[in-house]
Amino acid sequence: MNNAPTQITLEEWDERYEQLRRAGLREPGYGGPLGRHVGDGDRRLLKLRYDNSVASLRLWNFLLTEEDRLHNARAEGKRIVGTMKDLGTVPVMAYSLDNVVAFYPDGAWWIPCVMELSAGLLETADSLGIDESFCPVRAMLGAFVTGAHFPIPDQLVCSVGATCDDFSAIAQRLNGLGYPILWWEIPHRRHPEPNEAAVRLPGGFCAPKRQVEFVKSELERVRAALEGLAGQRLDDKKLSAGIQKANEVRSYLAELRQVTFTAKVCPLPALEMLIAEMLAIHFCSDREETISVLKELIDEVKTRVQAGRGVLGADAARIFWVNPVADLQVMNLLEDCGGRICGTEYLFSHALDTIPEDLPPAEALARMALADPMVGSSVDRAERICADIRRFGSEAVLISRIPGASHCALEGEVIAEVVQSRLKVPVLEIEVPPVTDSIRPTLGTRLEALIETVKERRKR
Amino acid sequence: MKTIIYTCPYVPAEWIAAHGLRPSRIMPGAAGSTSPVGRTEGVCPYIRGFVNEVIRNTQASGVVVTTVCDQMRRAFDIIMRRCELPAFLMNVPSTWQSVAAHKLYLDELRRLGEFLVRLGGKSPSSRALAKVMLEYDTARTSVLTTRGYLTSSQYSELIAEFNRDGKSGITTTINEKKPFTGGIPLAIIGGPLLREDFGIFDVVENSGGCIVLDATETGERGMCAHFDLRRLRDEPLIELSNAYFGSIPDAFRRPNNQLYNWLKRELACREVRGIIFWRYIWCDIWHAELHRLKQWANLPVLDVDVSGDEQALTVRTIQRIHAFLEVLQ
Known part of the structure; x- marks a missing residue:
């Protein structure tokens, strides 16, 4: 059996799976051949290329069995929280309770891609007046109405204020359909006024102390709701323990990112890295297992780096990627065109930063929530991107617009201006719909142009 | 100044x-x-x-x-x-x-x-704040009392003028007017209007209708509540906050049932027979309300999506409004 790092198709994975199994592969309960998920309708899987490590097999199986875990949690009598938009804050609270699981219904935005539009979620959203002028997260509305993709949560919690209009509008539409929502306010993070008490946030941003206090009071409302749902107290001790666990996840991710993005040869493909990062926001509905999955990935990556082996050529252009893609296949496409990911800002960098453990836990979470790159100005977000570009040595920035998303129309211009003026690296914007098959040649041409530019610049 | x-x-x-x-x-x-x-x-x-x-x-x-x-x-x-x-x-x-x-x-x-x-x-x-508030409140009331005595176009332009210039020159042209009647009563609902959009009022009137409720952000809906005089005297800043933040209904609020409560009251008391839903393309906040409004209102709703070109009222939009009013005749 060839164990050299490489990317393989789903069919190849299933053959490899059999070989591994015969060789004594040990897997968690959710393990199995990846090909079986196609039977659930996940047809896009047939068109992706995957890392061939056992660690990645576990990652994929963990991701693709989340729905089962949620149903099992309900069957066990656990309460389910649908936490929306904040990307990383409320789940830390929810998982501090032993009888609550939390997930993001927002994640339904990938269903049209994974099921190649066969689930009809976008059509359902259309029928409710939420058409293609909205971000693909509108698929969430369809998922609620059909009830076919995740159990309907016992409690919905949604952050509003400094959030994108698409999501806020869609959540309000959901509310109008009879799903009660606990709304909590996240204000636009502003710079402190002269002489105003200020606080340093995780990730390096600064915010007025009174904004932190306000967010803390909002999170206290969320805490009270979670206590009511769970029928138990969520005291500071439990919350602190929950923060420590979340930080464990974050520290493994930080290590994974650092090792992968700075390695001379790319040790783990973009797609697996994207999924690994996604685990940070709600632990894929199992916090402990998230830690185990990440540990195994880090071990694999470190082994590869030490051996000087990887999945791509050593000359791959080092790209910093901004915003998540609606079509996962585009991450493969970047690599086909000669690029690799060295730095990301997938809208939730705050979910990767360490939460302060030397503060009262509610304040620590408030600081983290305010560190969300999307609640401040696009200039702030661009500054953070610049800092990470320096850290990871990225050679170009790719801004991936989300079709219809309210923030994408204006932020790209600002981010590009700031990055180019500070670092003089090339920046390219592309737009990625849920299924890119029809525009793949165009996208490929644009990506190739960026990568050629990077490689030309190396010669100077 | x-x-x-x-x-x-x-x-x-x-x-x-x-x-x-x-x-x-x-x-x-x-x-x-x-x-x-x-x-x-x-x-x-x-x-x-x-x-x-x-x-x-x-x-x-x-x-x-x-x-x-x-x-x-x-x-x-x-x-x-x-x-x-x-x-x-x-x-x-x-x-x-x-x-x-x-x-x-x-x-x-x-x-x-x-x-x-x-x-x-x-x-x-x-005290100074209370005085200014009182002056604005008086002027605002004057504007609101002209409703029904002006054409819908004149009334909405008067609101725009009040917004732009504050309290100057509002009451001078109103008193001698007779009540303005006629046309199928319509509401226009949506976000703010651009300057070019004001022709909509005349288009509606020329088609046999009359906008009796300007529920755009630039119309009556975007005006704050009348001040409570006792609270204005005691704590003017808090009263100012109540009258604006506490009272202006809008689609962006969460939840936004305050908007629907306001619409329910105003649509009923003005005997509105149809709604023009005015929205800009790429405005998610208002666009998302269209379908809900159609289900909720129990009135015909005409969706007018505006691209913001200098020629706001396209032939297509005008013809749609004509047809809408024809249906309501």
């Missing part, structure tokens, strides 16, 4: 005026192809018009932008990078049912006050 421009109804003119500055709630024109916002796809035409207006404005001493929509919040970044005009971004909470949200709004008014002082304004005493 220095002028402070803004466009959001949650910015109280009284607060700016009480600082000794001139508030002017501007009504932007369509940006056309000359907007400093580089992109057009995905950008709300109103935002483009607003940014254009701010950047080209040579009279203003400052601009106040708010967070009521994501693109407006991000337009602040563009304004800060494209022009020298001092700019202030005011946090207007989306939630409104908690004491904390009201307190945040009040804090933002105080912070706005500090910005105004930095521009040369003077922090007002409670």
Whole structure:
């Protein structure tokens, strides 16, 4: 059996799976051949290329069995929280309770891609007046109405204020359909006024102390709701323990990112890295297992780096990627065109930063929530991107617009201006719909142009 | 007197005026192809018009932008990078049912006050603020009492004039008018209107209708509540906050049932027979309400999506309005 790092198709994975199994592969309960998920309708899987490590097999199986875990949690009598938009804050609270699981219904935005539009979620959203002028997260509305993709949560919690209009509008539409929502306010993070008490946030941003206090009071409302749902107290001790666990996840991710993005040869493909990062926001509905999955990935990556082996050529252009893609296949496409990911800002960098453990836990979470790159100005977000570009040595920035998303129309211009003026690296914007098959040649041409530019610049 | 421009109804003119500055709630024109916002796809035409207006404005001493929509919040970044005009971004909470949200709004008014002082304004005493509020309240009442005595176009332009210029020159042309009647009563509901959009009122009248409820942001819906005189005397800033943040209904609020409660009352008391739903393409906040409104209103609703081109009222839009009124005859 060839164990050299490489990317393989789903069919190849299933053959490899059999070989591994015969060789004594040990897997968690959710393990199995990846090909079986196609039977659930996940047809896009047939068109992706995957890392061939056992660690990645576990990652994929963990991701693709989340729905089962949620149903099992309900069957066990656990309460389910649908936490929306904040990307990383409320789940830390929810998982501090032993009888609550939390997930993001927002994640339904990938269903049209994974099921190649066969689930009809976008059509359902259309029928409710939420058409293609909205971000693909509108698929969430369809998922609620059909009830076919995740159990309907016992409690919905949604952050509003400094959030994108698409999501806020869609959540309000959901509310109008009879799903009660606990709304909590996240204000636009502003710079402190002269002489105003200020606080340093995780990730390096600064915010007025009174904004932190306000967010803390909002999170206290969320805490009270979670206590009511769970029928138990969520005291500071439990919350602190929950923060420590979340930080464990974050520290493994930080290590994974650092090792992968700075390695001379790319040790783990973009797609697996994207999924690994996604685990940070709600632990894929199992916090402990998230830690185990990440540990195994880090071990694999470190082994590869030490051996000087990887999945791509050593000359791959080092790209910093901004915003998540609606079509996962585009991450493969970047690599086909000669690029690799060295730095990301997938809208939730705050979910990767360490939460302060030397503060009262509610304040620590408030600081983290305010560190969300999307609640401040696009200039702030661009500054953070610049800092990470320096850290990871990225050679170009790719801004991936989300079709219809309210923030994408204006932020790209600002981010590009700031990055180019500070670092003089090339920046390219592309737009990625849920299924890119029809525009793949165009996208490929644009990506190739960026990568050629990077490689030309190396010669100077 | 220095002028402070803004466009959001949650910015109280009284607060700016009480600082000794001139508030002017501007009504932007369509940006056309000359907007400093580089992109057009995905950008709300109103935002483009607003940014254009701010950047080209040579009279203003400052601009106040708010967070009521994501693109407006991000337009602040563009304004800060494209022009020298001092700019202030005011946090207007989306939630409104908690004491904390009201307190945040009040804090933002105080912070706005500090910005105004930095521009040369003077922090007002409670008494001075109360006096200005009373003057505006009187003027606002005068505007509202003209409803029914003016054509819908004249009435909405009067509101726009009040917003732009404050209390000047409002009551002079009204008293001799006779009640204006006739036409199928319609409501227009949506976000703010651009200058070019005002032709809609005449188009409706020429087609046999009459807009009896201007529930756009630039119309009656965007006006604050009448002040309570006792509270105005005792705690004017809090009363100002209540009348604006506590009373103006809008689609962006979460939850936004306050908007539907307001519409229910106003549609009924004005015997509205049809609704023109006026929305800009790429405005998610209002677009998402269309379907719900259709289900809720029990009235015919005409969806008019506007691209914000300089020719706002296209032949297609005019013909659709004609047809809509024909159906309602």
